[in-house]
Amino acid sequence: MRKKRKRLNLRPVPCLALALIVNVALGFYFSGITSIVRVRTEGVETSDKGRVEGILAKLKGVPCSRIDSRIIESEIMVGSDVDSAEFTRNIFGNALLTVHYRKPAAKLDSFDNVLLSTNGVLYASAEVPEDLPTLQLPEGGPPTLIAMAGNWQPKDLATLAIYGQEHYPRTVVKIDVDARGVVCLNIGSGRVRLGSCDDLDVKLKTLESRLQRNPQELDQVQELNLTSPGAPSVVPKKVGKHREPVRVKDQ
Numbered sequence: 001m002r003k004k005r006k007r008l009n010l011r012p013v014p015c016l017a018l019a020l021i022v023n024v025a026l027g028f029y030f031s032g033i034t035s036i037v038r039v040r041t042e043g044v045e046t047s048d049k050g051r052v053e054g055i056l057a058k059l060k061g062v063p064c065s066r067i068d069s070r071i072i073e074s075e076i077m078v079g080s081d082v083d084s085a086e087f088t089r090n091i092f093g094n095a096l097l098t099v100h101y102r103k104p105a106a107k108l109d110s111f112d113n114v115l116l117s118t119n120g121v122l123y124a125s126a127e128v129p130e131d132l133p134t135l136q137l138p139e140g141g142p143p144t145l146i147a148m149a150g151n152w153q154p155k156d157l158a159t160l161a162i163y164g165q166e167h168y169p170r171t172v173v174k175i176d177v178d179a180r181g182v183v184c185l186n187i188g189s190g191r192v193r194l195g196s197c198d199d200l201d202v203k204l205k206t207l208e209s210r211l212q213r214n215p216q217e218l219d220q221v222q223e224l225n226l227t228s229p230g231a232p233s234v235v236p237k238k239v240g241k242h243r244e245p246v247r248v249k250d251q
Helices: 012-030 046-057 069-076 142-151 154-167 200-213
Strands: 038-042 082-089 094-101 104-108 114-117 122-124 134-136 173-177 183-187 190-195 221-225 233-236
Touching: 038 046, 046 069, 046 094, 069 082, 069 094, 104 154, 114 154, 154 173, 154 183, 154 200, 190 200
Parallel strands: 038 094, 104 134, 134 173, 190 221
Antiparallel strands: 082 094, 104 114, 114 122, 173 183, 183 190, 221 233
């Protein structure tokens, strides 16, 4: 005897409920009702406003659920001076874009528009603030960074630039790094050899302590050497054309 097939009993109420949910979901996904109507921006700089508005204009008429925030944020961050971007939106047509820009600590000596940010990133900028400390790198900078390898300490150099900017705001401050990674801080006509950026805070505190005792010291010597902050030394200024500087240890 043939076995009787069990009859599939479809309950209409759950099926209708499922269909309703699917329709509502698809409606939200494709419907223009949830399209972005208003985008509020925070932190966008005047010089970058046109670029940002052009990116946001592409969202017009696009349903909320079809907008990928990560894509918008990535497009905003194409600007080299943008540090971070956050885009949020809701189904009621409102969105918020928050942009944070890099803060410059120094400008690269060989490039008019390349800056070093406060967190140690080199970037191109359309606007270069005046009176920034100058950073001089071997052979000009960026093309040689790979070769410099471990000698390149951008965060420490940014810290040094911030120090120069805060302590000597009305003085020309220049930081130079040679091919060996030796760092020198030039304050006006004075020169301080720091060596590496190791123990940078100790070296700068030693410098401050010495200048408190003798504010004119950097004008009186050719170079102050703080490579070993526990045993600083000076190179006297040359006397006459043919006299070589002699390194004299502090008493």
